[in-house]
Amino acid sequence: MHTELKQMTDAAALAAAQALDRSKTAMSKANAAGAAVINGSKFADAGGSTVAFVYADTYANLTAGTYLDPTKEADHMKAAWVQATTNPGTVNGMIIQVLGGSPTMTTVVQSTAASHSVACEVQPLFMCLPQGGTTLKKGQQVIVKSQPGSSWGAGNFGLLDPPYTGLNAAQKATMIKKNLASSDPDSCYINKLSVAQGEVAGPVREGLNARMDIFDNNPDAVVKVAPGPINFKGVQELRNSGSRAVHRRRPRFARPLPQCRHRAGSR
Numbered sequence: 001m002h003t004e005l006k007q008m009t010d011a012a013a014l015a016a017a018q019a020l021d022r023s024k025t026a027m028s029k030a031n032a033a034g035a036a037v038i039n040g041s042k043f044a045d046a047g048g049s050t051v052a053f054v055y056a057d058t059y060a061n062l063t064a065g066t067y068l069d070p071t072k073e074a075d076h077m078k079a080a081w082v083q084a085t086t087n088p089g090t091v092n093g094m095i096i097q098v099l100g101g102s103p104t105m106t107t108v109v110q111s112t113a114a115s116h117s118v119a120c121e122v123q124p125l126f127m128c129l130p131q132g133g134t135t136l137k138k139g140q141q142v143i144v145k146s147q148p149g150s151s152w153g154a155g156n157f158g159l160l161d162p163p164y165t166g167l168n169a170a171q172k173a174t175m176i177k178k179n180l181a182s183s184d185p186d187s188c189y190i191n192k193l194s195v196a197q198g199e200v201a202g203p204v205r206e207g208l209n210a211r212m213d214i215f216d217n218n219p220d221a222v223v224k225v226a227p228g229p230i231n232f233k234g235v236q237e238l239r240n241s242g243s244r245a246v247h248r249r250r251p252r253f254a255r256p257l258p259q260c261r262h263r264a265g266s267r
Contacts, residue, residue: 020115025076043089057078057081143155162179173203
């Protein structure tokens with residue numbers, strides 16, 4: 001009976017955790033998802049088929065009994081940990097009574113699960129949603145601009161701190177430069193993002209130029225990575241000669257693109 005109830009709470013806790021979407025009704029959705037996978041106990045003679053759920057924002061608060069309030073929308077959006085607990089399941093021991101044991105045995109089972117948001121191999125960049133709506137569609141173009149300081153507004157973009165602890169300002173700048181230079185940075189953001197503060201124009205220029213296979217006069221070794229897939233290279237035949245030369249198309253960072261105009265009928 002204990003094994004059966006443990007499997008039940010494991011499934012319920014996992015289903016509930018998967019439904020925690022940080023919305024204003026997250027715990028209600030999780031309760032419904034967890035209840036949907038609960039089956040009646042086959043081995044318990046009484047109880048054991050009801051599961052109660054409690055939620056917390058951290059594992060420490062969950063174990064301490066500091067649970068989130070399901071009547072508060074703000075608490076729904078914090079829910080990350082869930083604990084599923086059965087009501088007492090009782091079984092009557094027929095054979096054990098012959099040996100002098102208790103006629104009934106009771107157990108309560110708990111299972112804990114968590115929901116985490118993970119983003120891997122992404123650039124250390126963020127963008128505030130532009131004005132005029134909170135939903136972006138595929139292919140939609142928006143105007144974005146940088147914003148100095150920490151007063152971020154609609155349409156602003158900026159940099160993210162590396163997802164590592166214990167780094168000083170210079171180490172953070174180096175890591176930002178390395179991640180911008182790579183097409184698939186070897187780092188993952190888990191649950192939390194922090195905005196990079198301070199002047200980082202130099203590392204940004206070096207990182208993006210390295211991605212274009214353009215290195216500074218004294219390039220940092222950590223940014224000497226293969227150029228990104230947007231860097232096109234090929235072989236070009238030289239006019240009036242049988243030799244060939246490597247042709248590179250490498251746009252320089254921060255250089256404005258030429259204006260292209262087209263008139264009907266022109267070629």
